[in-house]
Amino acid sequence: MTDVTSTPAILAAHEHERSSSRAGLSWLIPAAYIFFLMVPIYWLLNMSFKTTNEILGGFTLYPHNFTLASYREILTNPVWYSGYINSITYVTINTVISVSVALPAAYAFSRYRFVGDKHLFFWLLTNRMAPPAVFALPFFQLYSAIGLFDTHIAVALAHCLFNIPLAVWILEGFMSGVPKEIDETAYIDGYSFPRFFVKIFMPLIASGIGVAAFFCFMFSWVELLLAKTLTAVAAKPIAAVMTRTASASGYELGLLAAAGALTIIPGAVVIYFVRNYIAKGFALGRV
């Protein structure tokens, strides 16, 4: 089996071979890598279709007693499915806030010089470097004090800490790629600034907006520490439901595996929509 332990060896051997022959076997490297990525996911899916007895009873490579009971439980029990709704709600709010405030700021950074601009840009980026573990407790106190504890908006606002700097960074890269002459021509043609921005400029950086939204979605969707700290019942994210259920109801691996498998779906859907922008977008428009 091509497992991870042997992958680097394959890569090394293969690099060597290619330098001499340039033969068309290079597809083996991404193929082996993707195989390595898929095996743990397969194991998760495998487990989610098993009964608890089969999981704990022994080692099987595929489900012998195929069952959808775990998925049925999750999709019918409000404790479970409300977790998904909560997560998607705050992630969406966060994405909308982050991108809409980052747009004018990124425009300012890409087009103008103003007092403190470089320092401000660096300060924004430093917040991307703040370990969430550092902020967990103060965030809890802050959002409790202003009465937003256990609301979707609290998590959405807290995630702005690292998503806004990232969105500004990405959008600034894309905007700097748009020639300044376009702005000037629009003014001469009598466009007001808001009209120019919405009608002309935003369509030009549409892929940048898509990529920024993708990154905001991604980092808000995968973050758990802050989301868990800031919620109790009403806005509890699916990831927190999973950890709490794991300790509350013993060790129901099948249920946990099914819940985990379902958390992959929103990400997969989002990737599918931005697949053509991924290559450019991950370079943050600055290639």
Next chain:
Amino acid sequence: MARKVQNQKAWFFVLPVVALVAFNAIIPLMTVVNYSMQETFGGNVFFFHGVGWFQDVLQSDRFHAALGRQLAFTFTILFIEIPLGVVIALAMPRKGLWVSVCLVLMALPLLIPWNVVGAIWNIFALPDIGLLGRLLNGLGFTYNYTREPGDAWFTLILMDVWHWTSLVVLLAYAGLSAIPDPFYQAAKIDGASRWAVFRYIQLPKMKRVLTIAVLLRFMDSFMIYTEPSVLTGGGPGNATTLLSIDLVKIALGQFDLGPAAAMSIIYFLIVLLLSWVFYTLMMRNEEQS
């Protein structure tokens, strides 16, 4: 990019961003600073403790050990993920349907919630019912990541490689796909070797994106909390207790707010300092080439 106009009104454009980020960054940071200088004997009565906590943290063996583990972890994964990501990106197809398929499949681990990543590997590596654990034991290794510190580290690093190498691949691929075809044609006419093409055409073009890759991987791996806490919980013993895990143990487990806050600030400063060093070093390289 070339010329920017001086315009102080641009501040109005950045005001919403500054307000939102400052709300989330400055108030909590002030809270942390506040705690870091106070001592309490309970009952919400605090008194000034100066820099005592900072001295305690900086001199504590526990902090040194966690920092050492953190540095070992971060540099190990950087040394594996960056070259591996570049190699995979070089081997990717350039055009056609397979590009989309590859990119979508590779991006998948990046969008799995971090605790689910931990849970996936927790199950996958279990010695009795996990595929990886079974396989390794079947091959004759005695592998048990819940008991053996070495195995726990192996699993932790493997998990991070699984989780994040794709980010490097996607960034490097973006850098590569920005190289125009005539560059390669010219190299072919000159009879350049595969290595020469890589060294003098592909690597310089990837420098910028690789800078981003190293910075992002450095920052994120230094802050890693959820995945190892789900996978090993910092164990066995303290073998995989990285900085964040230790911090949360002190702050929320023992509720020692003063030392935890002092540690938070030192931790944050270390991330800032190292990121800045990386950034300037790589920018200087870029200017030279």
